[in-house]
Amino acid sequence: MRLLEFWxxxxxxxxxxxxxxxxxxxxxxxxxxxxxTFTVVVLRYGFNTGWIAMQEAVLWMHASVFLLAAAYTLKHxxxxxxxxxxxxxxxxxxALVDLLGGLLLLLPxxxxxxxxxxxxxxxSWEIAEGSRETGGIPAIYLLKSTILLMAGLMILQxxxxxxxxxxxxxxxxxxxxxxxxxxxxxxxxx
Amino acid sequence: MEYxxxxxxxAVFVLLLAGYPVALTLSGTALGFALLGSSTxxxxxxxxxxxxxxxxxxxxxxxxxxxxxxxxxxxxxxxSRVAENLLDTMxxxxxxxxxxxxxxxxxxxxxxAASTGIVGATVVTMGLLxxxxxxxxxxxxxxxxxxxxxxxxxxxxxxxxxVLVLLGDVLSSAYQQxxxxxxxxxxxxxxxxDLFVGALLPGFLLVAMYIAxxxxxxxxxxxxxxxxxxxxxxxxxxWLRVIKVLLPPLALIVAVLGSIIMGIATPTEAAxxxxxxxxxxxxxxxxxxxxxxxxxxxxxxxxxxxxxxxLIGASVFSLVFRGFGGDDAVREILTSLxxxxxxxxxxxxxxxxxxxxxxxFIEITFVVVPxxxxxxxxxxxxxxxxxxxxxxxxxxxxxxxxxxFALFYLRGVxxxxxSTMHIYKGVMPFIVIQLLALAAIAYWPGLxxxxxxxxYGN
Numbered sequence: 001m002r003l004l005e006f007w008x009x010x011x012x013x014x015x016x017x018x019x020x021x022x023x024x025x026x027x028x029x030x031x032x033x034x035x036x037t038f039t040v041v042v043l044r045y046g047f048n049t050g051w052i053a054m055q056e057a058v059l060w061m062h063a064s065v066f067l068l069a070a071a072y073t074l075k076h077x078x079x080x081x082x083x084x085x086x087x088x089x090x091x092x093x094x095a096l097v098d099l100l101g102g103l104l105l106l107l108p109x110x111x112x113x114x115x116x117x118x119x120x121x122x123x124s125w126e127i128a129e130g131s132r133e134t135g136g137i138p139a140i141y142l143l144k145s146t147i148l149l150m151a152g153l154m155i156l157q158x159x160x161x162x163x164x165x166x167x168x169x170x171x172x173x174x175x176x177x178x179x180x181x182x183x184x185x186x187x188x189x190x
Numbered sequence: 191m192e193y194x195x196x197x198x199x200x201a202v203f204v205l206l207l208a209g210y211p212v213a214l215t216l217s218g219t220a221l222g223f224a225l226l227g228s229s230t231x232x233x234x235x236x237x238x239x240x241x242x243x244x245x246x247x248x249x250x251x252x253x254x255x256x257x258x259x260x261x262x263x264x265x266x267x268x269x270s271r272v273a274e275n276l277l278d279t280m281x282x283x284x285x286x287x288x289x290x291x292x293x294x295x296x297x298x299x300x301x302x303a304a305s306t307g308i309v310g311a312t313v314v315t316m317g318l319l320x321x322x323x324x325x326x327x328x329x330x331x332x333x334x335x336x337x338x339x340x341x342x343x344x345x346x347x348x349x350x351x352x353v354l355v356l357l358g359d360v361l362s363s364a365y366q367q368x369x370x371x372x373x374x375x376x377x378x379x380x381x382x383x384d385l386f387v388g389a390l391l392p393g394f395l396l397v398a399m400y401i402a403x404x405x406x407x408x409x410x411x412x413x414x415x416x417x418x419x420x421x422x423x424x425x426x427x428x429w430l431r432v433i434k435v436l437l438p439p440l441a442l443i444v445a446v447l448g449s450i451i452m453g454i455a456t457p458t459e460a461a462x463x464x465x466x467x468x469x470x471x472x473x474x475x476x477x478x479x480x481x482x483x484x485x486x487x488x489x490x491x492x493x494x495x496x497x498x499x500x501l502i503g504a505s506v507f508s509l510v511f512r513g514f515g516g517d518d519a520v521r522e523i524l525t526s527l528x529x530x531x532x533x534x535x536x537x538x539x540x541x542x543x544x545x546x547x548x549x550x551f552i553e554i555t556f557v558v559v560p561x562x563x564x565x566x567x568x569x570x571x572x573x574x575x576x577x578x579x580x581x582x583x584x585x586x587x588x589x590x591x592x593x594x595f596a597l598f599y600l601r602g603v604x605x606x607x608x609s610t611m612h613i614y615k616g617v618m619p620f621i622v623i624q625l626l627a628l629a630a631i632a633y634w635p636g637l638x639x640x641x642x643x644x645x646y647g648n
Contacts, residue, residue, distance in 0.1 A: 023491060023492075024488065024557075025487070026265070026491060027484070027487040027488045027490070027491040028487060030258055030262055030487045030490045030491055031253070031262075031483070031487055033259060033262075034257060034259060034262055034462055034465040034466060034469070034606070035466075037255075037259065037458060037461075037462030038462045038463060038465075038466045040459070040462075041455065041459045041462060045438060045454070050474045058255060059225060059249070059250055059252065059255060062255045062258060062461070063249035065258060065491055065495065066258075066492055066494050066497075066498035066499070067249070067338070067493045067495075067498075067635070069492070069495040070495050070498075070499050072491070072492070072495070073491070073495040073496055074211070075294070076492060078492040078495075078496055078497055079211035079212070079213055079495075079496050080211065080212055080213075080496055080550065080552075080553075080625050081209045081210065081211050081212065082206045082207055082209060082212060082299070082549070083209050084207065084209075084548065084593065085207055085208070085209060086208070086209025087209075094209070095416040097208050097209055097210055098210065101208070101210030101214060101218075104218060104222075105205075105210060105214045105215055105217070105218025105219065105480070106218065106471075108215045108221055108222070109214060109218045109221055109506070110504075110518045112221055112640075113217075113241065113245075113502075113506075115243060116238060116239070116241050117242040117245070120242035120246075143249065143250075143411055144246060146249075147242065147245055147249075148244070153549070164645070167459070176586070181358075181613075189251075
């Protein structure tokens with residue numbers, strides 16, 4: 001039992017590390033988007049020039065940010081909840097909601113998205129699908145593959161959350177204290 | 191089998207109350223119902239085959255690229271203490287007038303809301319900064335909290351607001367669909383820019399009405415809003431400070447909005463200029479360290495991912511809803527209501543108002559608007575007008591006790607001497623103002639549609 005506990009804990013922390021690193025890495029792309037879009041603007045209005053690939057790069061960065069950071073955002077519990085009741089629940093009750101949600105809502109959703117997108121992405125690789133624009137980035141299949149990556153990361157992080165909530169419910173682990181609202185908290189309504 | 195669509199809608203609503211993340215509840219519940227439906231033969235799985243293409247559509251939607259850029263701009267401004275400086279200066283400027291502090295708070299809240307576009311952040315920031323000051327100066331707790339909540343929710347309606355970007359994108363596809371359904375194969379378009387321009391007059395109207403209310407109260411019941419007497423600033427020093435503090439954020443807003451309105455830049459381009467400007471502003475105020483930059487980038491990443499995961503969840507939900515024939519059923523109900531367009535509009539607005547107690551703007555925009563939007567627009571409504579009505583309606587919903595979001599945010603940071611009842615009492619007059627504005631825009635649609643017509647000449 002102890003050994004199982006140990007390995008489950010290792011598994012959960014390993015997944016968390018992967019998601020955390022991915023999230024921190026793609027966070028830099030937000031700055032990249034600002035700088036690249038700004039450069040596109042300056043080039044167009046200042047010098048009357050520009051490259052399609054540069055505009056597509058912004059799109060790629062954008063898609064990578066919200067797809068690849070979805071699991072990271074889940075880890076930080078920043079996906080918005082309707083917390084009218086949830087915020088008054090005991091830690092145990094919250095862990096139960098999250099456990100059931102993880103098993104019945106998260107995992108089915110993202111296993112399904114992974115499954116249904118597999119052929120879609122595969123076909124794109126097979127034909128080495130390029131950009132629809134001339135001068136665009138000639139590797140749409142890479143962009144499409146981020147859907148699978150995203151679903152994969154969500155499944156992994158879902159498993160980590162489920163393990164974590166199980167350990168909270170069985171008293172092995174302490175629940176994390178919910179963060180008090182602060183300005184600009186992600187999840188704070190826009 | 192349309193009834194399954196409505197049962198699903200109800201089920202999602204109930205499940206959401208359990209508190210599991212909205213985006214995951216939406217997709218999980220919808221897929222559960224799809225499974226149920228396909229096993230009983232009432233759901234065609236082909237609808238879900240469209241999902242990957244939908245996802246790719248979201249990934250390559252150029253309008254939505256504006257979202258992370260505006261979030262970046264807002265978070266950067268918020269973390270660089272622009273609000274503190276603004277509030278100090280405005281108080282010094284207006285503090286000696288009757289009701290002046292309240293008006294300063296309202297104006298700063300408006301500027302902050304306009305520049306960040308984030309309601310939660312505005313209410314919390316203003317609550318932390320200005321509520322203690324107002325209470326110390328002897329302001330009535332109810333008036334003080336009402337002012338802060340109302341000014342905070344302005345972030346949704348005053349452009350550049352993030353929710354208007356989302357709403358603009360959804361409305362534009364709804365508008366296209368409505369016209370295609372009507373057999374018009376060269377449909378007119380509506381853009382985020384149209385919505386921004388359309389929101390200007392209604393936004394300023396709201397601010398003007400808020401301020402008029404504050405001035406009125408200051409005249410009728412001066413005891414509730416005492417004059418500030420302990421400010422001693424030489425007048426030339428003050429004006430210099432006003433220019434120094436007020437000018438940069440104001441210039442930023444004008445540059446961003448101006449370039450969109452003049453048709454020089456798309457919202458995405460303008461947002462990148464705004465984000466650059468916010469960074470330079472933070473740098474100029476010596477607030478931009480590497481740690482803060484990382485903080486801003488990570489918060490931006492999380493907010494963006496949160497928004498788009500809801501969009502993904504809502505896409506799954508609406509595919510299944512449509513697979514059950516739900517949208518046809520909604521169309522039948524809405525078109526058979528007594529009172530025609532007017533009746534349909536009232537029902538939709540009421541529904542959104544109620545949903546606004548539980549769901550926030552993003553979720554309603556992604557889940558409800560795609561369903562009702564094409565129908566209402568097909569009945570001949572103006573898309574800009576509809577967008578503004580939805581925006582102000584939801585803004586009102588977020589102010590309304592006991593479930594309004596803005597009230598929760600303020601409650602979270604208000605000192606103990608401000609009771610929940612104070613907050614409820616304080617927002618009441620503002621709710622009345624909201625309803626008046628809503629009625630005014632319903633009666634004179636030109637308030638929303640006149641300016642876009644002038645600017646874009648359509």
